[in-house]
Amino acid sequence: MIRVSVFYLPVLLLWGWAGTVQGITLTKVEHLFDIQHEFNTPSDVAVSPDGKIYVVDGANNKIKIFTSKGEFSSAFGTRGSDRGEFDYPLGIDIDAANKVYIADSGNHRVQVFDPAGAYLTEFRIPDRKGKPADPTDVAVDLSRNRCYVVDNDNHCIAVYLLAGHRFLEPFGSQGTDKRNFQFPFLMTLDKENYLYIVDVINTRVQVLNPEGLFVTFIGGWGVEKGEFFRPKGIAIDKNSRVFVSDSYLGVIQVFDTHGAFLSAVGDAVQAKVKKFKTPVGLCIDSRNRLYVVEMYANKVSVYNIGGEKSKSR
Numbered sequence: 001m002i003r004v005s006v007f008y009l010p011v012l013l014l015w016g017w018a019g020t021v022q023g024i025t026l027t028k029v030e031h032l033f034d035i036q037h038e039f040n041t042p043s044d045v046a047v048s049p050d051g052k053i054y055v056v057d058g059a060n061n062k063i064k065i066f067t068s069k070g071e072f073s074s075a076f077g078t079r080g081s082d083r084g085e086f087d088y089p090l091g092i093d094i095d096a097a098n099k100v101y102i103a104d105s106g107n108h109r110v111q112v113f114d115p116a117g118a119y120l121t122e123f124r125i126p127d128r129k130g131k132p133a134d135p136t137d138v139a140v141d142l143s144r145n146r147c148y149v150v151d152n153d154n155h156c157i158a159v160y161l162l163a164g165h166r167f168l169e170p171f172g173s174q175g176t177d178k179r180n181f182q183f184p185f186l187m188t189l190d191k192e193n194y195l196y197i198v199d200v201i202n203t204r205v206q207v208l209n210p211e212g213l214f215v216t217f218i219g220g221w222g223v224e225k226g227e228f229f230r231p232k233g234i235a236i237d238k239n240s241r242v243f244v245s246d247s248y249l250g251v252i253q254v255f256d257t258h259g260a261f262l263s264a265v266g267d268a269v270q271a272k273v274k275k276f277k278t279p280v281g282l283c284i285d286s287r288n289r290l291y292v293v294e295m296y297a298n299k300v301s302v303y304n305i306g307g308e309k310s311k312s313r
Helices: 009-014
Strands: 025-035 044-047 053-057 062-066 072-076 089-094 100-104 109-113 119-124 135-141 146-151 156-161 167-171 184-189 195-199 204-208 214-218 231-236 242-246 251-255 261-267 279-284 289-294 299-310
Touching: 044 089, 044 279, 044 289, 053 089, 100 135, 100 146, 109 135, 146 167, 146 184, 156 184, 184 231, 195 231, 204 231, 231 289, 242 279, 251 279
Parallel strands: 025 261, 089 135, 135 184, 231 279
Antiparallel strands: 025 299, 044 053, 053 062, 062 072, 089 100, 100 109, 109 119, 135 146, 146 156, 156 167, 184 195, 195 204, 204 214, 231 242, 242 251, 251 261, 279 289, 289 299
């Protein structure tokens, strides 16, 4: 017999484990393929300008590379603290020059590689007030010569100049107000290089401009549409729609850049809200394909993004 507490009942009623939802607009996706390769709690995914798929396989301390069709190509990394080694990597970004940036959390650094996985350089993330850094994600803005790094345990965004790796300043501090964070995790940049940061324990996405000034919040705590229980991943499509994964609810919601709820990702065949198994890192490539890291399913699921259709029943 399954017991359902009153606390969790709203989750079941709104999103429904069977995917039945009333009155929620759907952004429909068509399943293309899954990527599975002996992953152990993967966390993030990125697609290079030439279409290669890079998956952060954190517990295995590897970055695995796949073709645009999801076929395994190669991997790099092993456990350790030397150059090219990892201690539970979590986040990834790939710049326009095909350089691969990895948030190497346990080694308190970001490492940079060429497309094949050859080590190039690294950024050491400094302690804050005696507390070691915990880099969980990285985003690169070549136009401003900047590298942004999420420091999860220190509740801020570390900012570096790419040239010379000079540390500039941190954006934010611990708290619940504007420019405050509680264990931020993954982030992305939009077309204007504004930062969209998943602020996990504050259950929201916080948007900052390139100089670190507050712009807006997206979401907030709850189980209604437009709210989050445990947000984790984020990606922005070519139409500037913001996709946010909720690892507990198992759904992906879609917002505009001002924070207005637009839709939930839905199954194109069944016309239901699409349920994922612990969705974390997200990526949307130039072909408008959505990549979803399903951490506890140990896979990356890949979809074509379609249009929106309102559920009327």
